[in-house]
Structures are given as C-alpha cells and as structure tokens.
Amino acid sequence: MDPRPPVPPFTEETARQKVKAAEDAWNTCDPEKVAGAYSPDSAWRNRDEFFEGRDAIVAFLERKWAREIDYRLRKELWSFVGNRISVRFEYESRDSEGQWWRSYGNEQWEFDELGYMSRRDASINDVAIEDGERRLRD
Numbered sequence: 001m002d003p004r005p006p007v008p009p010f011t012e013e014t015a016r017q018k019v020k021a022a023e024d025a026w027n028t029c030d031p032e033k034v035a036g037a038y039s040p041d042s043a044w045r046n047r048d049e050f051f052e053g054r055d056a057i058v059a060f061l062e063r064k065w066a067r068e069i070d071y072r073l074r075k076e077l078w079s080f081v082g083n084r085i086s087v088r089f090e091y092e093s094r095d096s097e098g099q100w101w102r103s104y105g106n107e108q109w110e111f112d113e114l115g116y117m118s119r120r121d122a123s124i125n126d127v128a129i130e131d132g133e134r135r136l137r138d
Contacts, residue, residue: 004116008113008115022075027071038054038057039114039116042120068101069096071091075088088105088106090136105123
C-alpha cells in the first residue's frame with residue numbers, strides 16, 4: 001500500500017490535517033471513500049458495535065447513512081501524541097420520519113506507519129432537536 005500522508009509521528013499541524021481530511025471524507029457519505037483511509041484490518045468500536053476490516057466498515061457506513069439522512073459532521077482536534085489522535089465531534093442528521101438529531105462524541109484514533117487508521121474507538125450520544133436548532137447547515 002502507498003503511504004497516506006500525513007504519517008505519524010504527528011505534529012499539531014499534521015494532526016489537524018488528518019482531522020480535516022476525515023471530516024471532509026465523512027461529509028461525502030461515500031462508504032468506499034471513507035473506508036480507504038483505514039488499514040485493511042482496522043478495528044472499530046462504534047457505540048456498541050465492534051468489527052474489523054474495510055468490508056465491515058463499508059457495510060457499517062452503508063447502514064449508517066441509510067438511516068441518517070442529510071448527515072453533516074464537524075470534527076475538532078482534542079489531542080495527539082505519536083501515532084494517536086483524539087477528536088471531539090458533533091453531527092446532525094434526520095431520520096426517515098423527519099426528526100432531526102444532533103450526535104456528540106469522542107473518537108480515539110491510532111494510525112499505522114503508512115498513515116492509515118488502524119483503530120477507531122467512538123463514544124456517541126444523541127439528542128433530538130428541532131429544525132430551527134440545527135447548527136450544521138451547508
């Protein structure tokens with residue numbers, strides 16, 4: 001596999017680049033594009049789901065974005081050291097019944113030497129919101 005810069009060890013600048021690249025990719029809602037940033041054997045914990053590998057990531061994201069309509073995400077660098085980055089995030093989406101949700105959380109990321117994310121642990125909480133309370137609009 002070719003390197004996926006920036007690669008660890010991260011500086012503040014390169015950690016911010018990784019966070020922005022992740023935000024941009026997730027906002028495409030393209031499971032294949034997003035999964036390409038992860039190592040082939042990447043291990044995930046997302047809420048109460050645990051899985052490994054790009055195929056599982058794609059399947060998870062397909063399910064996620066089928067139910068989280070008009071998804072919009074913002075990520076913020078929280079901390080970094082060596083090959084690890086921690087982010088805070090929030091995203092908004094609506095369900096099939098039109099209810100808007102804001103989801104808050106934290107992610108811990110670990111990268112391999114080529115710059116692919118080899119581990120992602122995400123803790124997420126959801127809050128129902130009204131359309132007028134939305135903050136993440138295009």
